[in-house]
Amino acid sequence: MPGRLLRLLSLLQSRREWSGRELADRLGVTERTVRRDVDRLRSLDYPVTGTTGTAGGYRLGSGTHLPPLQLDDDEAIAVALGLVGAAGGGLSGMAESSMSALAKLEQVLPVRLRPQLAAVGSAAEAIPRPGVPQVDPGVLAILARCCRNHEIVAFGYHGRAREATLRRVEPHQLLTLAWRWYLLAFDPGRDDWRIFRVDRIVDVTPVVHRFTPRALPAADAASYLVESFASAQYQHSVHLTVQAPAATVSATFEGIVRGIVEPVDSSSCIVRFSADTPAMLLTQVAAIAAVATFVVDHATPETAELIARVGDQLRGSFSRGDQADPERQHPQG
Numbered sequence: 580m581p582g583r584l585l586r587l588l589s590l591l592q593s594r595r596e597w598s599g600r601e602l603a604d605r606l607g608v609t610e611r612t613v614r615r616d617v618d619r620l621r622s623l624d625y626p627v628t629g630t631t632g633t634a635g636g637y638r639l640g641s642g643t644h645l646p647p648l649q650l651d652d653d654e655a656i657a658v659a660l661g662l663v664g665a666a667g668g669g670l671s672g673m674a675e676s677s678m679s680a681l682a683k684l685e686q687v688l689p690v691r692l693r694p695q696l697a698a699v700g701s702a703a704e705a706i707p708r709p710g711v712p713q714v715d716p717g718v719l720a721i722l723a724r725c726c727r728n729h730e731i732v733a734f735g736y737h738g739r740a741r742e743a744t745l746r747r748v749e750p751h752q753l754l755t756l757a758w759r760w761y762l763l764a765f766d767p768g769r770d771d772w773r774i775f776r777v778d779r780i781v782d783v784t785p786v787v788h789r790f791t792p793r794a795l796p797a798a799d800a801a802s803y804l805v806e807s808f809a810s811a812q813y814q815h816s817v818h819l820t821v822q823a824p825a826a827t828v829s830a831t832f833e834g835i836v837r838g839i840v841e842p843v844d845s846s847s848c849i850v851r852f853s854a855d856t857p858a859m860l861l862t863q864v865a866a867i868a869a870v871a872t873f874v875v876d877h878a879t880p881e882t883a884e885l886i887a888r889v890g891d892q893l894r895g896s897f898s899r900g901d902q903a904d905p906e907r908q909h910p911q912g
Contacts, residue, residue: 583608583616584616584619586606587613587617587620588620588625590605590606591620591627591638592639593727594727595638595727596637598636599613599637613637625639627639627640628640652695655688655692655695656696658684659681659696659699660699662677662680662681662684663677663699685697711758712759712778713778718780718783719760721783721785722777723753725750725785726750726751726752726753729789729790729792730750730788731747731748731749731750731786731788731789732748732750732783732786733745733748733783733784733785733786734746734780734781734782734783735781736775736779736780746766746768746775747766747768747786748762748764748773748775749764749765749766749767749790749793750763751763751792751795752800753777754800754804756805756834757834759776759835760777760778761774761775761776762774762775762777762780763804765793772795772796774807808835808836808837809837811853813854813855814855814879815853815854815855815856815860815882816852816853816854816860816877816879817852817860817875817878817879817882817883817886818849818850818851818852818876818877818878819849819850819852819864819873820843820848820873820874821849821850821871821872822846822872822873823847823867823870824845824846824847824848825840825841825842825848828848828867828870828871831866831867831869833862833863833866834862836852836854836860836862838850838851838852849876852864857879857882857884857885857886860878860885861882
C-alpha cells in the first residue's frame with residue numbers, strides 16, 4: 580500500500596469523522612485526490628463511508644472482513660513493544676491479554692513482518708512494578724473514546740481523602756506518568772480544569788452529549804500535568820537552597836513529585852517540593868544530594884525528622900563498615 584494511502588488510513592482511524600477539505604490539507608493534495616484515494620481504500624475492502632456535496636465527510640466504519648493490517652517495520656515493532664510494556668504497567672489483567680493480542684496481531688500482519696513480531700513477543704517481558712495502582716482497561720477505553728469524540732462523561736471519584744463525589748466533565752486527554760494514569764478534563768461544575776487519577780474513577784457513564792473543546796491554559800496537556808504537580812500544595816514540604824544550576828537540579832526530578840525551581844544565580848537555585856508523604860520528598864532530596872550540596876531552609880516536622888534520621892543511618896553504616904574491615908574500602912595489591 581503506497582505511503583499516502585497508509586497516511587490517509589491512519590487519519591481515518593484517529594478520529595470519528597473528517598471533512599474532505601481537512602484530509603486534503605493534512606495530506607497536501609486536492610479534495611479530488613482524496614476522493615480517488617478513498618475509492619482505492621474501498622477497493623481494498625476498507626469500509627469508508629461518506630456523504631457527497633461540499634460539506635461531505637468521511638468515516639472509517641466497522642467491517643466484518645478487513646484486509647491484512649498495514650504497518651511498516653517500525654510501526655510493527657512499536658506495537659509489539661507497547662503490548663509487552665502494557666503487561667508490566669498499571670493496567671489490571673493485562674499480562675495475559677497483551678500476549679493474546681500479540682498472537683492475534685501476528686496473524687493479520689504481512690508475512691514479512693511476522694518473524695520480527697514473534698521475536699519481540701518471545702524475547703521481551705515486562706516485570707510488573709509493585710505498588711502501582713491498577714486501572715481497569717475498560718474504564719480507560721471509555722474515557723479515551725469520550726476524549727476523542729468530545730463527549731461529556733460522568734463518573735464517581737474518590738479523592739485523596741477518599742471522599743466520594745459525582746463528576747460530570749469535558750474530557751480532554753489521558754496521560755500516564757510514573758506508571759499512573761490521569762485524566763485531564765474541564766469540570767463545568769467547578770468552572771476550572773481538573774486532573775483525575777483514573778484508578779480512583781468508578782461507574783463511568785458517557786453522557787452522549789458533545790462539547791466544544793476548550794483551550795488549555797498551558798502549551799500542551801503534558802506540560803499542564805507537570806506544572807500542576809509542581810505547584811500543588813500537599814501535607815508535607817521541603818525547601819532547599821542548592822549549589823547547582825537550575826537546569827542541573829530540574830534534571831534530577833523523577834516520578835510525580837516535581838519541584839518548583841527558582842534560580843538565584845548561574846550556579847545556585849532554590850527548590851520547593853510538596854508531597855503526600857515524607858518518603859516521597861526524601862527520594863527527591865537524595866537525588867539532588869547525588870549531584871550537588873544544599874541547605875535545608877524549611878521542612879515540615881515529619882520530613883525534617885526523616886531526612887535527618889536517614890542521613891545519620893547512612894553515615895553510621897559507612898563508619899561501622901570502615902571500622903570492621905579497614906581494607907574493605909581500600910584494598911591493597
